[in-house]
Amino acid sequence: MHDRSNTDDRLLSTVTWQTTLAIALLAALSLSLVGLSCSIEVSADTLVWMAFYAFFAIYFSFVRPNSQVARVLICFGQLVVVILMGIMLSYAASTVPLPYRDAHLHAMDQWLGFDRASYLAVLSRHDALRNALSYAYNSMMSQNILVLAAAILTRRLDRLQFYIIAFAVAVTATAAIACFIPAANAIIYLDKAPTELSTLPGGGHSYFPILEGLRNGTLRVIDFRSVEGLISFPSFHTANAILFVWALWPIRILRFFLVPLNLLLIAGTPLCGAHYAVDVIGGAAVACGAIAATTWLVRAHCPSNDLVQAIPSPIDWRPWLHPIWLSASARLSRPRGQTAPPENR
Template structure:
């Protein structure tokens, strides 16, 4: 299978997953009590269509790097606009809350959430750095897509997009079965508990989350949706995927590593997550990266190609799981997926 074949296969799967997600959201409106804010979805649809058209234009001109950057941006713009409403739909199942269990898991692991909040509150300057890192999620996603596309890491770019979609769908599915309101609601926190800082999320999602569970909130929006998933943490999964994705780009890998480790450290307080959410988000990222890698590259073929390559000066880049390092050529970074 050629690289072009892999690119086409990955793109077909990514668009198919977007389509399946859209069908599920529409079905929740046609067969249920939800309704769409059409104007919100229209803006996203137009933006994605324009990006797709521009990408197709440059693809016809054989400018594959720019074409990939535009096409993958179109994919990424569309998917969150569909996935966020889907997370609202599954939350309406209103299954029993798992907050007590997640808090218990933290205690069993010796992880003190209130102690971490106190640390952030006692060091507001440090917290400001953590909060900025936590808020960098969307800008980082845009940078990863543009950099990988323009730098020519076209298969790696699809690997990133596909692994993110998998991670989002898995977290949505698990959140339906193991819903939680998060630490702000469970611990009944108020600003008096953290007078020196302003965490990013706090209780922003609780009104919507509670409304989805009791039936009083039924509007689905493509833009401006609140993150309502607690377990696993999608922010944590996304942070690891940013690290894995950007690693072949030598001049950015260490910046992204530091930035995203800081984001992960910020997730309990600024995202309102239990530590167990962070651990589960890490596991989700690793699994999704490996599975997406198998699809995009083909595990056996890729291993065979690397084993048969000539011995040269090694550089160190992460494998698909981002945890084991293998020597490969600096001029031709490879990912075992």
Template sequence: MLRADHPDTPSWLLIAAMLMSFLAAQYHHRFTVDPIRAVPALASLMALGSARAIGKYTARPRLAAGATAFLQMTLFTLFGVVLAYALAANSGRLWDSRLAAADHAVGFNWPVVFAVLDTCPPAIWLLGLAYHSLTLQMVVVIVALSGTAKFDTLRTMVCAAILSGFVTILISGLTPARGNLFDPSHYVHLWPSIAWLEQELISGLRDGSLRVLDLTMLMGIVSFPSFHATLAAIFIWAFAALPRIALPARAWAILTIIATPVFGGHYGIDVIMGLLLAPPAILAARHLTQRRRPSHPTGSALPA
């Protein structure tokens, strides 16, 4: 079983599984890492590891919990992106036509949405900033939960993020897509989406011309399901434990979800599936990170 006595163990095991999955996925398409470009990532990991050790050995649980969460999320990001790259290098036919057909079937008319949004620059800035603030939201929720000693919520949130991210990456390997592309030159105010900017990256992964990893320029390439939507939904759940900032933080996370199809270049069905992944991920993470109480040999639990 994945579950272990220490509540941080499931997240570490998931991170290890992601690393092993990357090593397996890139077996036939060998990737190398630019050593110079890897220095900032290694320095960040060392700094977070040091902060975690200091927190543990100086009996500062808030520091230890926060540093552990940041370390796990940083490793998850590194391994998750390179795993998505390796899966993209092995992927088959693109699913864009199927995803676009699914959007049409549920009533999404993106050309109309793009045209209307292009007439309202303030809305573009608001939604664009919300979409690109997901990392900042992660920083805020980790600092706030660790600073207020909401350790159970923090561990559940991190585990849910890693678990759902791992699942979305694996699904994306089976359903590769470039994304819901629109040409920004056809609009006056609308920004280019991440999917538009990633076209050459995805092409390089698929045709074999990109096999050197620049750890300073890693970009998420998962289209279906949308992990951006999943993570924002997980943050909405986590912010409930922080009543002082819950209302504005949740409202901002909702804006992030609304902005995801446009600024992430996602199909609507990507976002819907991403949202559907969040609740089971939270429930599974809560179960995995829950401490198991030791039992008497007779099977009765010890008193708390």
């Protein structure tokens, strides 16, 4: 176990609480400003689990104090809050009715040499690869649980708190950027999927009807049972993939699992998330900014050398900024004449 003073732990907990409360207040204010409300229907089972959680959190915090158990329970609650508030911020950001920027994002993809048709063509011939990308892309919630479990098992809750702070910063930045650079997605703009359907003819899912409802004002109540990601640029899946590796990097045994899994997650964003390649680069930039902001916050509020040194060390992000699939797709693309992109929706 990495020994640090109780003062260090209290200072870091204070920063984590401040970050959690800040994103909660920001989400509430944003929803109020854009006129959105939430429809929350909680099942009896969920109420029971919430009651158990509240009881044990209070019990180990005040009745029979156990700082380690209380800290675990509190961190779990903070992680849930920042995830939910991040989703709420994405809904609020999606109400901004600025013109879609898909044409600009597609043009940047072409400049980067990424050809979506070639990318999809390669994957259509390799079912195993498609399945692997889909599995990795859908692993975000499982990886959040892994961050929690790994921090508990290694008795390093500071790593979990670093992750909570960085997650809150990244998801807030993602929503703020999406306000000014809204986009449908590549399935709608390039693949010409039906815009009025949530369930696509091929069996896929499109969030476009919800996005349009938020933008045109016909959707004003968020159903908590079916919330989903709505932001194309920047890719939060990419940002979160980098944060997973960053938070757990000091646990060497997990690197051999986390790095390939999250490289696959990033590589699958154009397929599973209908993202543009530039969305991935934007998500990587958001993650790097969130890591820098987290480091600054901890150093500014927790001057202890031991605590500052406990921040996960930076890693070489070049493989993330230039994923293997990006260069591979450029090589697979055949030279073709440039055509003007279709009119943006």
